[in-house]
Structure formats: C-alpha cells, structure tokens
Amino acid sequence: MFTLPSRQAAAAEASTSAPRTTSRVPTYGRRTSVACNASGSASREVTLLDYGAGNVRSVRNAIKKLGYTIRDVEKPSDLATADKLVFPGVGSYGQAMRILNQKGLVGPLKDYIASGRPFLGICLGLQLLFEGSEESGGCEGLGIIPGAVTQFDTSLGLPVPHIGWNNIAPTRGSALLDGVGDRRVYYVHSYRATPSAANSDWVLATTQYGGEYVAAVNRGSVSAVQFHPEKSGATGLDILAGFLHPEEAVAARHASSSSPSSSSSSSASHGPHGLAKRVIACLDVRSNDQGDLVVTKMLPAVCMYGTQGDQYDVREKAGGRDVRNLGKPVELAARYFEEGADEVAFLNITGFRDCVMEDTPMLEVLRRASERVFVPLTVGGGIKALTDSSGRSFSAVEVAAEYFRSGADKVSIGSDAVDAAQAYYARGGVPDGSTAIEQISDVYGKQAVVVSIDPRRVYVTDPAAVPHATVRTAKPGPNGEQYCWWQCTVKGGREGRDIGAVELAKAVEALGAGEVLLNCIDNDGVGKGFDLELVDAVSRAVTIPVIASSGAGCPQHFSEVFHSTGAAAALAAGIFHRREVGIEDVKKHLVTENIPTRL
Template identity: 70%
Template structure:
C-alpha cells in the first residue's frame, strides 16, 4: 500500500532512506543502550492494520508490537475481509480520509466487516468515521454505522480548541476494554467530537467532559473505537490496546477503581523539551543555553552536552512527562529531508515513548542542490511517518504572517501552516514563537499590542510589547507576539509554543504577562515556555493565565526539579495534573 510519502510525491529514494538501517556517527550517538527487541518479538498472533496514509501511524505499530502481535498491512479490500483483528487509526481530516477509503475500494469492505461484529478497533478519526457524517471538510458523509453527527467544539465557551491533553473518562457500562483504566487519564487531541444521544446510547461506552459531554469511546459486541489515542496514553493506553488484542488479558484486569479525590477534568500538561544540536564532533546531543546561547563559557566554547536525545526522551516518558518535544537547532536546514539522524531519533524514540512527540526545525519548503523542489507538506509527511505527532514551525511562520498581513489577512493556501493543517488537521501544527520585550513610554508610540507591565524598563518605561524574532532569536521583525498568534490561528495552526528570550535559562518563572496576553487573544491552546525553575512556577502560570501546558528543559535535564514533583505540586494546589 502507498505511504503518505508516496501520496505526497516524495521521491522513491527518500522513502528508501527513511526505512533503511543506515547509521552515521551522529546517529550512533543517539542509539539507546537497551535491546530493540520490541519490534522483533516472535509471535504467531497477527493484527491487520488499515493505514490509509495519514499521520503518525508508527506509534500504533509500535504499540501493537509492544503488546506482542505481528502486523499485516491492508493492501486490498480482501485483506479487510480476511482480517482476524482489524485496527483502524485515523489522523487527519474527515473528508480526505473518506475520499481515500472510497478511492481504494475499502468503504464497503469496512462496513461489511464491522456489521458482521468482527474484532475492530478504531482510533480518533477512526472512531469519528463510524458516524453518519461530520461538519469537518465543509460537511461530508461518514460510514453511517453509528447515529449522530461529528461537530466542532464550541469556541464561544472560552475553552481552547483543539481539545489537547489528558482527560478523565466516565464509563457508562462495564467493559473489558476499559476495566483497568480506573481514574487514570487518557490522551486526546481533536477539534471535532460526537455527542451522546438516545439514538447512539447503545454504542456509547464512555464519555469525557470538555465544555459539555462528548463521546470518548464506543463499543458494541466486538466492535470498539476510541476518540482518545491509546498509543499515546502511556501505560494505561498500552493496557487498553492489550485488552482489545487479547481477551484473556482483559479478563484478568480488576474492575475500575473509584476516583481518588484528585482534581478532575482536562489536566494541565507538563512537557519536557529537548533542544537537539550537532556538536563540534558531528554528534547529536541535547543541549541548553541562556538566551539561546548553547556554548560553554571559557576557553573551550564547546556546545553544552546534556545527554543523548533518545535516552533522555525515554527517561522523561518513564518519569511522567505528558509530551516530549524535540527542537532541532542544528544547521541541517539546507536539506531537512536528508537529516537522517534526526529522523532516526524520532523512529527510535517512538519505539519506547508512548506519549505525543513534537519535532521542530526545518519544517518548510525548500529546493535541494539538484534543483528538486519539496513542499512543506512533503517535509512534514516524512517527519510524521518517522514518529512525530506534531510539527513545530518557527521562523517560517513569522515570514508567512508577514506575507499574510501584506495581503490584508487574505489566505492563499501557500503557507506551510495551511498545507499541513489541511491534510493532517490543525492539531498537528504547532507554532513556536520566540519573542523579546520592547519597552515603550506609552501605547501611543507603537502600533503593536502593549501591556502595562509590573517590570518597568531600564528607563522606567511602564509599557512593553513583545517583538517576534527569527533565526534563533538573532533577528527581530516588525510583528508582535499577539499579532502573530492571531494570524497563525486564522491560517490553521492548532497550538502555540510560546517562548521568551528574556526569561530563557533564568529560572525565575514564566513571563505570565506575555503568556496571559497571547492566551487571551486566541482560542487555540498555548504552551508556556522559558523560565521555569521550581514547581511553583508551573502553578503560577496556570493560575494567572489560560495556558494549557507548560514546558521546561534544563531543570529536567539536570534533575534539578523532578517531573513528579511538579505534578504533585499542581494537584495539591487544585490544578489537575496527570500522575499515572
């Protein structure tokens, strides 16, 4: 079956590279010390995987293999009909997914399989497609197996959309699929949802709450599906996968435990960030700087080395990070699809890290030395296929917004944000903003969005705005952070990673004035970044702003503040955080 890389027109030799076992010196530096037996488990049990070529299906594959099952690919409608167990992960837009299923002749075979009550697990869009239709993609029909329409979350309620993060389940009836979940949260990332109703009550297994009750899981007989991502829900998600794949495992699980009194609802996410860079020896290392300077002071001036990317990502997964973000700040960007070490970092990390992975650096269109042109969508496709759940766009988002503003806010479909969002959904596109403070005497002296600050400027200025920068903070542009955030939301971004050059590496807390200004201006989730030095800094930014998540790097790398300590502090402060 064709992969998304081939669907998007990636050259054949690139696809061959992405699956090859090649290693460079930089690649060897990232290899984990533990055995890679996960993907080579000898087993007789088999799962048929319906991968129609959208998004990060690698994580689903890895989860299935971790559960001890081999995978058979769907290459024809007959493979669906002959499946013993069928898993249908869905990532992307509703309309495009239905078009692909129809073009490949899978639609009727899929309906027949499900209507025959054969073992089926749909994930995210793989659940939504079972309903009658969706508002997404301008409105289109689904498979029509479950009564009801899939609709967009109501942004007028003041909640960030997409709904991203770890939320509770309210189980409606007993089921082996969820019997072991108890009060553990699972991971959601979606802008559209199905609503429980009397007509679909026979299907609804569990709901969740986000501005109202929505369908989180369905089951009837051997057919089940989840709006959340089991393959990204850590240990509990792997248990859910095992329960579907192995009924004996499900039967051995205890009934769900009652809630333990912790804060309920969508958890505030704690994200571990890894700045990845090639050092002077050509090895990929995790580094960290102050105000973006990652070299040691003194005579050596070497790139600061805090560890190997894959090993650190695995450690953060075990320690309870809700997401892991890789920001590639090395100088490969002249040929991002030739950056095999970073692609391999994603592949290796996704084998043992079952929470969302974001990657940033070089996600843009480019032309290689041979004159071959690659679109931003083609570049993003290769990263998704290598294990990324989301891609982060930095400097190129600023340039795109400058052009967007020059067109008086008209969208023309040319930006990387629009291209990737259209195929993979808004939730797959994160915009990384790198702003710095500019102090002014009064709001009247600038056209930019200003706030009255509690931290006056060097000459006693009472107001400031935040100038967006590019090229790793080295160049300022005439765009402010609030202006950029509103523009990228309109272009189709689903999340904002909000850094702060002034606070980076200082350890005195997040810039809550900046985070508050940006999170109040948009309806998409905002991740606060730069400045964390203690657990109290996380609770402060969540209490003072609408931030959906907070990110840290150095304090986690150096073990100055454990992730568990942050989670425990948040819950004790009445702020919901995932602890299991």
C-alpha cells in the same frame, strides 16, 4: 452548514457501494470464529488500516509491545482475511474519506465491521463511523453509528483543539475499559460526537469538555475510542490490551488493583477532574563533531542576550567548548516518559538546513524514541518547503510527512510562521493556502501543527506610539516605561521583525495552527519564572491552546503560570536535563495546588 443525509439515503448509498447480504447488515459487532487461527487459538496478528495520512508508527509500536505482529492493508481484499482490524484515523475527516474512497476501501471496511470480527477505531477512526461531520466543509462518513460529528464550541472560552489528558467516564462494563476506571487518557481533536437517544446503545464512555461528548463506543466486537491509547502511557497500553486479548487484560487489571503495592488511582490523588494541565519536556538537539545527535544547552557565560540564561546562537561554532552535552536524545526522552512527562518535544537546532528529507539522524531519533515513549512527540526545525543542493524540491507537506512517518505527532514551525503571518496581514488578513501552516493542517488536521514564537520584550512610554498590542506592565522598563509589547524574532533570536507576539498568534490561528509554543527570549534559562504578562496576553488573544515556555526554575513556577494565565501547558528543558527539578516533583506540587494533573 453541514446537513446530514437521511438515514434512508445513507443506507441506500451503502447498499450500492459494495455487495452485502441482508443477513449481515444487523450483525455489527457480533463475534464469530474468524478471530481464531487454524489451530483454534487466538490469532496474534493484527491487521492495520494505514491509509498514509499521518503518524501511525506509535500504534504499530504499541501493538508490537503487546506481543502481536502486524499485517498492513495493501488492497481492499486484505480486509476480507483480517482477524483483528485496527483503524487509526489520522488527519482531517474529508481527507480521510477521500483516501478511503479512492482506494476502494469504504465498502470492504463496512463489510468487515458488519462481519462481527474484532475492530478498533482510534480518534478519527471513531468519528468516521458516524453519519457525517462538519469538518472539511461537511462530509459524509461511514454511516454505521447514528449522529453527526460537530466542532467544539469556542464561545465557551475553552481552548480548541481539545489537546491533552482528560478523564473517561464509562457508561457500562466492557473488556476494553473494565478496571481502567476514570484514569486520564490523551486526546487531540477539534471535533466530537455527542451522545443521543439514537446512538445510546453504542456509547461506552464519555468525557467532559464544554459539555459531554463520546469518548468510546462499543457494540459486540466493534469498538472505537476518541482518545489515543498509543499515546496514553501505561493506561493506553492497558486499553489496547483490552481489545487484543480482553480476558487476559481484565484479569491483569484486577490483579494489579488488588495488589498491596499498587498505587492509588483515586481522583483525589490526581486533583480535580477535567482536562489536565500538561508538563512538557523539551530537548534541544544538535549534531556533535562525530555526527551524533546530542541534547545541549549553551553555558550561561556565553549567553548572547546578556542575561545569565541558556540562550544560544544555533549557528555559532562552539567547537565543543561552550555547548553542554546533556545526553543522548532517545535515552533522555525515555527517561522523561518514565518520570511522567505529558509530552516530549525535540527541537532540531542542527545547521543541516540543506534538506530535512536527508536528516537521517533526527528521523532515526524519532523512530527509536517512538518505540519507548508512549506519549505525544513534537519535532521542530526546518519544517518548510525547500529545494536541496541538487535541485530537488519538496513541499512543506512532504517534509512534515517524513517526520510523521518517523514517529512525530506534531510538527513545530518557527521563523517561517513569522513570514507567513506578515504576508497574511499584507493581504488584508486573508488566508490563501500558500503557507506551510495551511497546507499541513489541511492534510493532517490543525492539531498536528504547532507554531513556536520567540519574542523579546520592548518597552514603550505611550501605547499609541506603536501599532502593536501592548500591556501595562508590573515590571517597568529601564527608563520607567509603563507599557510593553513583545517583538517576534527569527534566526535564533538574532533578527527582530515588526510584528508582535499577540498579532502573530492571532494570524497563525487564522491560518490553521492548532497550538502556540510561546517562548520568551528575556526569560530563557534564567530560572525566575515564566513571563506571565506575555503568556496571559497571548492566551487571551487566541482560542487555541498556548504552551508557556522559558524561565521555569522550580515547581512553583508551573502552578504560578497555570493560576495566573490561560496556559494549557508549560514546558521546561534545562532544569529537567540537569535534574535540578524532577517532573514528578512538579506534578505533586500541582496536585497540592488543586490543579488538574496526570500522575
């Protein structure tokens, strides 16, 4: 168990890490004139502490959208000349502290915070301000705020990581949050700091998830938030503006809230408080004959599984005849963001597969989408270790890193996860660090890794006849079978493996996945609803969030899966692409069903 160093020991360590005068130590958060340029006007430059551990492109885009230029910290001395510093911590606690120490940034960072110049930490950038964390086997932090960061209690039955849109409850006034109210913001984390008497003068806002934890801190000009403002839509941009130009931001919020045309932000219009159920828009992306990426779905008539749905063989040469082009991915993703999607997922079904590192079109889609879409972006397709045709080898972490740098917040692993799970069970259920899931989650945190499961229903007359988890089904098989299990598939559904969806989900959770995207071959594109028995079985088997996919045809299907299963989110593609169902229609329906929803 992680034991925090004593406050005295932490103070002694801090005093030896960098020269510091005693007069500066107590001044955390005290504003000085440093934040003005030579002409006396507020600086429009922001210094970004990007230590290279994940996606900070969206932070950059959000800052630029608010009218600021960005200067990167390239060496420790850059912190001494910064006017405003944003620290978007990404990845795991131990990895972040190792990098900060290796780059000689710990002492200069503490000195900057002590100087009273404006500072904003994001997510891990908040957690690192505390004395230490249970994460990474126990690790010391910067020691600026009293208290330890601990893992959410999974015994409470709540999915962990805490992923999605939750309310904030400010404890006092501040330019950062004044006028924001309790609107939902986007979280993605497995560890949290808790309020205490020792850190009460720092706590600015809290959030409820299995108990109260710290959502934001502030003392003077030093602020940090556990959520991701750059991924929290208009509300997040509001909060960033509250840091960058507080007086203007607060005035604009109050003017907006008093406007007759402004929409109500009361909790009643958003359903009950707490973690919202997410509605995710998915885009299947492939190259057309001209080499452009388009969003596609196969026409029902050529569906390969015999149902009148949208399934397709991703390697099949359709020649432009069978594939329906539903739009360019960036424009479509931007439309979904504007319509209220809680997340956007890109599934790259292009048969490039030689080298993801040279998948320039998809990387460019992510770069451009992150300039217009301020909610989380997930990308799947080819996330694995590989060797290209020239003999160059890349680890799974290097492949994922390319996507993260281009704007992805999460990567989705498909067929390779099946191989990893089968190897895991063959070793007796022991992780060995060899899989892409383990390696990526170790560097970027488990919240960055999604596993996409593609199962099909298999009926049996006797559960004892198969070594897989079965359920008694309300939909008997063709010969009256009363039981079924779900066989996992690879290669676009063309090849089945002797492992069930429940067993696969348990294995990938043990290997470090932070979320399961649960498809269903039998229901894909049929529009008759999600496979509730499958979603329920998997969500009961794991403690990580489960995203229901395949089968949505109307708003009622979303409320049905949320009422009947433990799904944390529901995903749809074709019905949104074709405007058969609007995202706003789904959200409004969820409110009428008293399901926590972000509007």
